[in-house]
Amino acid sequence: MSKTTEQVRKSLARRYRAERRFKAYGMAAIGFGLMALVLLFTDIIGKGHSAFFESYVQMDVTFDRDTLDIMDVNDDEELNYANYDGLIRNALREKFPGVEGRQEKRELYGLVSTGAGYQLRDMLRDDRKLLGQTRTLWLLADDDVDVFVKSGSDDRLESRLSENQKTWIETFEAEDKLELQWNQSLFTHGDSREPEMAGIRGAIAGSFFTMLVTLMLSFPIGVAAAIYLEEFAPKNRFTDFIEVNINNLAAVPSIIFGLLGLAVIIGLFGMPRSVPLVGGIVLTLMTLPTIIISSRAAIKAVPPSIRQAAMGLGASNMQVVLHHVLPLALPGMLTGAIIGMAQALGETAPLLMIGMVAFIVDVPAGPLDPATVLPVQIYLWADSPEQSFVALTSAAIMVLLTFLIAMNTLAVFLRKRLERRW
Structure with a gap:
């Protein structure tokens, strides 16, 4: 060798x-x-x-006219401002008649959420014949009770509840009058200071309107810019400068776009804070580079023979682009737009800068109503001191991840389904 x-x-x-x-x-x-x-x-x-379920206690509630202080059951204003909390307190005292003293009564009344009164109000407004009758109802428990019920035996020892409250809850459990039910409030209510009444419906609506504004602005502008740069723009230093800056903008931290929106859109143009319209404009600025780059890549993927064949038949440059290049490149453009929208859906920093961190209870009905979005809602709940908000924060993250995974899956499906291989 x-x-x-x-x-x-x-x-x-x-x-x-x-x-x-x-x-x-x-x-x-x-x-x-x-x-x-x-x-x-x-x-x-x-x-x-655990946040997808919440604790309810079963009690016999009497719709007593004197306790409610209702003179005319047909008067909507009287029904709205009646003393429904008094009905719950009466039911609790009947359940535990031996409770005396102001402190013990305060502990007893704290077993049931303040939102249970709204449940009774809605029931009476729907059926006014309930006045004077007794019904066995499942009432929403307080968030501390909910944490206690969902905790293990060791964690219950560190609960915020008093010994009296623990004894009363164990009485409910022994009588099978305490159970976990599906948390409808999480998907039907807006934000609330009370964890058991807080929901993400307002944040979902705010995200929807914000994404709608972003899509309506970013997709047509991004596609038009990509078509111009790829098909019509002359190759000179100016267009090279534009292309370099588009690529650079794709790497700019998102908070910079929030500062731009705060200084220009709100400060200069005087648009209101904490509305989906402003949030959509800011996210449009952030999403445009991604859509432009992906759209240009989709246009470049169309074979030159398509253009040459169309021109050989007498088509103009505009006809070649609109009738041949754009339809063939559209699947790639759509997938790029969906990926850009998914990125925008998960953004928090730019929206914090334009004031969408406000505490919003009402569900927005349009892009000009005050609103928040899912990532900001998660941020607000993560900063809350109540223990119940820990589970709510994780539940909101799960919902947000579901939307993001669905959008990315849709982008992959469209690319596989519509993309042509030359």
Whole structure:
């Protein structure tokens, strides 16, 4: 065996070992990433699944006219301002007649949420014949009670509830008059200071209107800019400058766009804060570079033979673009737009800068109504001191991740379904 052959074999052996190490490093990186992802989802789901259910207690409630202080049951104003909390207190005192003293009564009344009174009001408004009658009802429990019920035996020892409250709750449990029911409030209510009444409907509506404004502005502008730069713009220093800045804007931190919206859209043009219209404009500025870059890539993917054939038949440049290039490039443009919208849906920093961090209870009815969005709602709940908001925060993250995964899945599906291979 020659010396040269021996050197080649040693070199090949080193390269093979280096290749195996490189593959091992790659597999380790993928494994580490998957492990981190599993831990993240396990933590979120573990903390958030309980928020989809909330505690209810069963009691006999008498719609007493004197307690409600209602003179005319047909008067809507009297029904709205009646003393429904008094009905709940009467039911609690009948359930536990031995409770005396101001402090003990305060603890007893704290078992039921303040939102239970709205439940009784709605029932009486729907059926006014209930006045004077007794009904067995499931009433929403307080958030501290809910945390206690969902906790394990060890965690119950550290509960914020008093010993009297724990005893009363255990009485409800022993009589099968306390159970977990589906948390409708999470999807039907807006934000609230009370965790058991807080929901994400307002944030979902705000995200919808914000994304609608973003889509209506960013997609046509981004596609038009991509078509001009790719098909009509002359190749000179000015267009090179524009292309470089578009690529640079795609890497600019999102909070910079929030500062731009605060200084220009709100400060200069005087538009209102905390409305989806302003949020949509800010997210449009952030999303445009992504849509322009993906749209240009889709246009470049159309074979030159398509253009040449159309021009050979006498089509103008505009006809070639609108009738041939654009329809063939549209699937790629759509997938890029969906990915850009998914990125915008998860943004928080630019919306914080324009005031969409406000506490909004009402569900917005349009893009000009005060609103918040899902990421900002998560931020607000994560900063709340109540323990129940921990589960609500994780539940809202799960809902947001569901939307993001659905949008990215749709983008992949459209690309596989509509994309043409030349």
